[in-house]
Amino acid sequence: MTYFSLTQIQTDLQLGKITLPQLVNQYLETIEKKRHLNAFLEVFDTEAKLRATEIAVKMANGSAGKLAGMVIGLKDNICYKDHKVSASSKILEGFTSVYSSTVVERLIAEDAIIIGRLNCDEFAMGASNENSAYGAVLNDADNERVAGGSSGGAAVAVQAGMCLASFGSDTGGSIRQPAAFCGLYGFKPTYGKVSRWGLIAYASSFDIIGPITHTVQDMQLLMEVVAGADEHDATSAQLPAGNFTNYLATEKKYKFAYIAETLSAEGVEPAVKVATEKYIQQLKDQGHEVHALSFGLLPYLIPIYYTLTTAEASSNLARFAGMHYGYRSSNAVDLESTIKKSRSEGFGAEVKRRIMLGTFVLSSGYYDAYYTKAQKVRRLVQEKTQEIFEAYDFILSPTSPTTAFKLGEKSDNPIAMYLADVFTVHANIAGIPAISIPNGVDANGMPIGLQIMANMHEDDKLLALSAQLALECLA
Numbered sequence: 001m002t003y004f005s006l007t008q009i010q011t012d013l014q015l016g017k018i019t020l021p022q023l024v025n026q027y028l029e030t031i032e033k034k035r036h037l038n039a040f041l042e043v044f045d046t047e048a049k050l051r052a053t054e055i056a057v058k059m060a061n062g063s064a065g066k067l068a069g070m071v072i073g074l075k076d077n078i079c080y081k082d083h084k085v086s087a088s089s090k091i092l093e094g095f096t097s098v099y100s101s102t103v104v105e106r107l108i109a110e111d112a113i114i115i116g117r118l119n120c121d122e123f124a125m126g127a128s129n130e131n132s133a134y135g136a137v138l139n140d141a142d143n144e145r146v147a148g149g150s151s152g153g154a155a156v157a158v159q160a161g162m163c164l165a166s167f168g169s170d171t172g173g174s175i176r177q178p179a180a181f182c183g184l185y186g187f188k189p190t191y192g193k194v195s196r197w198g199l200i201a202y203a204s205s206f207d208i209i210g211p212i213t214h215t216v217q218d219m220q221l222l223m224e225v226v227a228g229a230d231e232h233d234a235t236s237a238q239l240p241a242g243n244f245t246n247y248l249a250t251e252k253k254y255k256f257a258y259i260a261e262t263l264s265a266e267g268v269e270p271a272v273k274v275a276t277e278k279y280i281q282q283l284k285d286q287g288h289e290v291h292a293l294s295f296g297l298l299p300y301l302i303p304i305y306y307t308l309t310t311a312e313a314s315s316n317l318a319r320f321a322g323m324h325y326g327y328r329s330s331n332a333v334d335l336e337s338t339i340k341k342s343r344s345e346g347f348g349a350e351v352k353r354r355i356m357l358g359t360f361v362l363s364s365g366y367y368d369a370y371y372t373k374a375q376k377v378r379r380l381v382q383e384k385t386q387e388i389f390e391a392y393d394f395i396l397s398p399t400s401p402t403t404a405f406k407l408g409e410k411s412d413n414p415i416a417m418y419l420a421d422v423f424t425v426h427a428n429i430a431g432i433p434a435i436s437i438p439n440g441v442d443a444n445g446m447p448i449g450l451q452i453m454a455n456m457h458e459d460d461k462l463l464a465l466s467a468q469l470a471l472e473c474l475a
Contacts, residue, residue: 001026002161004214006221009069009164013059020056020069024048027071027115031162037138039153039162041076042084043116051113058111065110067225070218072107073157073166076117077124078209079198080104087200088132089122091346092326101198102230103167103209110225115163118153122348123317124169124202126150127177127420130411131350138407139181141446145404148178151212155182158212165213165222169199171206172305173399173424176436179212180399180449183438185466186212187219188424190457191431192237194223195230201316203309204235206428216467219435220244223459242460253287254465256280257388258396260292262423268401271442276398279439279450286472290396293388297381298426302418304381305425306354307361307374313351314358322346353414378429385430389455394465397423399436399449423451433459435466 001018003009012018018026028045048071058064074080077087079097081104086092100108107114121131129137129152137152139145140160147156151168155178158166168175170188179186187210194209201207211222221244228241258280263273283290322328322342329341347355361370388395400420410417427434432453439450454462 006070006218013069020052024052027163034160037140037156037160038119038135039137039156040116041119041134048113048115055111067110067112070112071115071163072112073116073118073163074114075120075151075154075168077169077200087123088120088134090133090327091320095326102195103226106226118157120153121150122351124150124171124174125350125354127417131348133348139404145406148181150174152178154212155179158184165211165218167209167211169207169209171202172428173421175210176424177400180436181404183447184212185219186436188427188434189459190433192235193227193459195233195236197230197232203312206309216463216470220463244460254393256288256290256394256396257293257392259295261298262397272398272448275440275448297384300377301425302422304374304377304429307370310354310358311362311371313354317355382430395453397451399451403442403446403448427453432456433462435462437466
């Protein structure tokens with residue numbers, strides 16, 4: 001049986017229809033059956049079986065945590081003590097983490113079972129999961145199409161029934177876009193809502209860890225477990241985590257804004273536009289207010305994002321030099337050649353492209369022209385976004401301009417690939433929470449996603465709304 005929620009699993013466990021070890025074996029069988037999708041880089045099969053047996057005993061005596069029965073996959077940039085982590089890069093080949101991320105610690109404390117590490121774009125840099133050193137992830141709905149990126153393995157693992165939920169990272173849409181491409185819910189929390197401790201950094205002022213699930217209810221439960229301040233992460237918000245599972249769906253009517261340019265922009269597929277317009281009409285029919293707004297800064301979002309994130313990547317990835325851990329070139333003869341050759345051979349083409357872009361915008365003579373200017377416009381985006389939230393509760397847009405595209409279709413055109421994030425980078429630049437929710441399929445049967453953004457630290461409100469909308473769509 002394929003399970004789509006923890007409630008289903010826990011009900012069957014209580015009724016004796018399945019045991020936890022049997023459930024884990026079922027997931028392991030599915031992983032093996034669908035190896036061709038290339039979602040998993042490593043499966044923790046023996047460990048998962050042992051955990052299942054231990055947690056089954058705790059469930060029998062009533063001492064199990066709230067995630068008992070939840071089988072989870074981890075994106076390969078989230079550290080798990082004594083397990084390999086590589087950010088899907090050759091430069092970290094063979095590296096074993098010496099500590100666990102705060103997210104992992106909190107999941108394990110509530111008896112989640114982590115079943116393996118998941119393929120992703122190298123160092124989370126990509127929108128298709130074709131940049132991995134270990135090959136592309138295939139979309140389970142059509143194996144000739146991409147999974148989305150950078151958390152492509154995290155999305156496909158849930159889509160294909162290899163685990164119930166997964167955790168990815170989102171720097172500019174890396175959870176939401178693959179979730180949209182795979183017909184799932186993908187959530188990017190407010191910056192600082194979830195600890196980044198133990199997340200291999202790409203762009204530190206943008207990165208955030210978040211879940212991918214089949215249901216909003218599972219997402220609410222997972223956020224209740226992992227959200228909250230962390231003494232190890234100076235950027236984590238020193239605020240209450242939020243009331244996720246008790247902040248339930250209501251019949252309240254809200255005010256939505258949608259950015260008109262997201263439906264008229266060049267490159268938005270007709271099916272995506274039609275599906276978004278249909279959803280807007282559904283909201284109106286349900287009694288919500290929905291108004292079109294113009295957002296003049298939309299054309300600047302991608303330039304801001306790639307200027308600032310590549311600059312941060314240039315700094316963050318300087319630590320990978322072939323000296324202390326990971327890949328070291330066998331062709332090196334001295335200190336300088338060790339660093340040069342290890343980086344040249346260890347990093348993939350896209351990562352090297354972004355490091356060089358970032359180094360350029362930070363260089364003397366260009367710092368003010370690019371980096372400083374981008375920071376100023378980032379502040380403008382944040383201010384204009386806050387102005388919208390003074391009048392509206394939520395902001396709508398398509399998650400992506402297109403559905404999942406063919407493998408190799410955009411590989412030779414970095415600009416076209418970067419534009420796949422044109423609607424999702426807004427939330428990361430502004431630091432606000434955003435979710436992608438399923439919104440039908442196109443003529444080829446490929447899923448379409450709708451993005452909803454909320455004001456900063458209104459994560460629980462956004463997930464409650466998503467649960468409410470799921471119910472209204474079924475009504």
